[in-house]
Amino acid sequence: MATHDDDKPRDPIKDSAQQIWLAGLGAFAKMQQEGSKAFEALVKDGAGLQKKTQQAAEETLSQAQTRMAGLASEFGAKTSAGWGKLENIFEERVARALEHLGVPSADEVAALRARVEALEAQLKARQAPAPRKTASRTAPAAEAPKRPRRRSER
Template sequence: MGKKSKSFEESEEKLTKAVRESAQEIWKAGLGAFTDLQKRARAMEGDRAGHVRETVDTLEKVFEERVTRALHSIGVPMRQDINALIDRVEELSRQVQELQAGAKKPVKKATTKKA
């Protein structure tokens, strides 16, 4: 059982690493393209430059949405997922502390009166 668990963890680690590397490469490629477009937009004058800036902004939004969707579809947790987990862990920690504090209080024994 130990070998299977270790093997599973290793393959999960490799997959996670591959996903991260792929996402980083995609992100870098997209940023490179946007940087190039921004440089071109700055070099232009007048109405054309404004149009190019709008196009760059639109492309940036589309790119971010697609990368987010792709990462989500392969199971990479998003910021909101991580924040929700953090909130839940904090809530559970608070509840555990309350339970521990309650357990430390001495329990009063019932007294019986003799007739």
């Protein structure tokens, strides 16, 4: 075998490894030269992505808040209606229990109050003294005015 490098048999694995090594060194050198530019480009891309993500998050939050407000309003309306029904049931049962015990209702008490007031008014009217006719009984009868005589009466 010859001792020159050109005379050596070539090893394809060594050649491939050498090329990979040289490509890595070339990439490293290029990154050193363009590193700051690449870094700045990455920062710019990251800031743009962050802005888009933040806008999407704010929109989603706004939509969620609107939905939650709607649900809260709907829940309040349903709850209010439920309490109204419960209140009506309670009032009806209490009214039936009071009626069963013989306690008069508010309408019956109001009607009774009006009836008592009317009876009191009638009683006062009967107890009031009758107006006296003092002037007509004690005073002498006034003379009737004289009328002129007619020709036939003369």
